Amino acid sequence: MTKSYTILNYGCQMNESDSEHYAGQLSDLGYHYTEDYHDADVILINTCCVRESAEKKILGKIGEMKQIKREDPSKVLCVTGCMAQKDGADFLKKYPQVDLLIGTAHVNNFSAILQDYLHQTQRKSGMFNDLTVMPREFEGHFVRKSSYAAWVPIMYGCNNFCTYCIVPYVRGRERSRSAEAICEEIRKAVDLGYREFTLLGQNVNSYGKDRGDKDAFAALLRQVDAIPGVERVRYMTSHPRDMSEELIRTIAESKHVCKHFHIPVQSGSTRIMQAMNRGYTRESYLQLVSTIRRYVPEAVLTTDIIVGFPGETEEDFQETLSLFEEVSYDAAYTFIYSKRSGTPAAAMEAQVPEEVKKERLNRLMELQNRHSLKHNQKLVGRTLPVMVEGLSHNNKKMWSGRTDGNKLVLWPVGERIFNPGDIVPVAIETAQTWLLKGRAVL
Numbered sequence: 274m275t276k277s278y279t280i281l282n283y284g285c286q287m288n289e290s291d292s293e294h295y296a297g298q299l300s301d302l303g304y305h306y307t308e309d310y311h312d313a314d315v316i317l318i319n320t321c322c323v324r325e326s327a328e329k330k331i332l333g334k335i336g337e338m339k340q341i342k343r344e345d346p347s348k349v350l351c352v353t354g355c356m357a358q359k360d361g362a363d364f365l366k367k368y369p370q371v372d373l374l375i376g377t378a379h380v381n382n383f384s385a386i387l388q389d390y391l392h393q394t395q396r397k398s399g400m401f402n403d404l405t406v407m408p409r410e411f412e413g414h415f416v417r418k419s420s421y422a423a424w425v426p427i428m429y430g431c432n433n434f435c436t437y438c439i440v441p442y443v444r445g446r447e448r449s450r451s452a453e454a455i456c457e458e459i460r461k462a463v464d465l466g467y468r469e470f471t472l473l474g475q476n477v478n479s480y481g482k483d484r485g486d487k488d489a490f491a492a493l494l495r496q497v498d499a500i501p502g503v504e505r506v507r508y509m510t511s512h513p514r515d516m517s518e519e520l521i522r523t524i525a526e527s528k529h530v531c532k533h534f535h536i537p538v539q540s541g542s543t544r545i546m547q548a549m550n551r552g553y554t555r556e557s558y559l560q561l562v563s564t565i566r567r568y569v570p571e572a573v574l575t576t577d578i579i580v581g582f583p584g585e586t587e588e589d590f591q592e593t594l595s596l597f598e599e600v601s602y603d604a605a606y607t608f609i610y611s612k613r614s615g616t617p618a619a620a621m622e623a624q625v626p627e628e629v630k631k632e633r634l635n636r637l638m639e640l641q642n643r644h645s646l647k648h649n650q651k652l653v654g655r656t657l658p659v660m661v662e663g664l665s666h667n668n669k670k671m672w673s674g675r676t677d678g679n680k681l682v683l684w685p686v687g688e689r690i691f692n693p694g695d696i697v698p699v700a701i702e703t704a705q706t707w708l709l710k711g712r713a714v715l
Contacts, residue, residue: 278304279313284321290424291380292319297415298384315349320356325611342370358443376402381413404445421694422469423462431475436550436617463502468694472508478515491523498527506530514552525568533678537577541596542589573603573678581610581630583621603648605641649704661695681708
């Protein structure tokens, strides 16, 4: 009989890439994908523990599986990812419906783990959440969700230990793939029709430093930029402390690396930056912004910000507002601080009241919305190359795509049919806070 699987993925782009690796191994074992987990023989839930809201949602879904398993005990429920890494044996005790608990270092060993479990005469739940680096950790077959854009992990782990972040504890220390393996993966994907590549790491600017090469990421970008068939290269996530002038110059001189710089500041106050263990000051961050704009005057700048970090005063928050005014980001991903057990910040005194966090977040979002609209309005009247994603999810009479700077663009469906990955010149006619609208110039 045909066996089936489903994957419920939560969290970051690295998790999405891991899920593609899980899917590839299940495909190799003869399983086919089904969207409905009620029909699946193997149910895999890939988890995230960066924010409390994500954890609650995931635990609710795992709770649903108790009845699913009761109705059909032969189904195999696998919980993978950061929550599996963090919670370990306690998780299995609390959720006995889980058959396999698989941490972040065992992604490409999943096939062997699953087969060993299935071949047991008396199946016993298993836990694999040590952070020992597996010999084949970075390689393996995968099933990509997109037909034109590929996630490509270039490194795993993080050495930064920001005081609010759980990632170093659940992803381990930094380990880089070889440039040869990365470029070979990209060349193979190009042969299959992929045109856009996003290089993934918890801190891509640290790529190669575990091997003693401080400029390895800039060198990697030059190699990827030169691969025939590559149209766009993106990367995430980038840490301001490790973004060198050599890297900025490399991006400026490249043909295919997008001129979009995502540089998470997290706070505008040097005092709070230090409490977060970010490794830079307000002044050094603003110097980085100045360097980027010197090399790439039309750079699109985006950031991440945490509002209400422990000890944040109104004066600290005012410094964040003034930094946003000075930098004028194209967009910002704003978050209210959420305690993560196991991190130093969770035990800090002077936790900010929830109502204060929300009020500050609203003020910051109002400011950022003005800047986002201003930047988008500057593009009205210009014709931009837009990579097609497909028909808009919200309006099937409109095509949807993104600019080099990752701005969303919509334009009307006409006689011409586009394929995902096509690059179309679009004349921008109107601007909104979060998107642009125009018409294809053919």
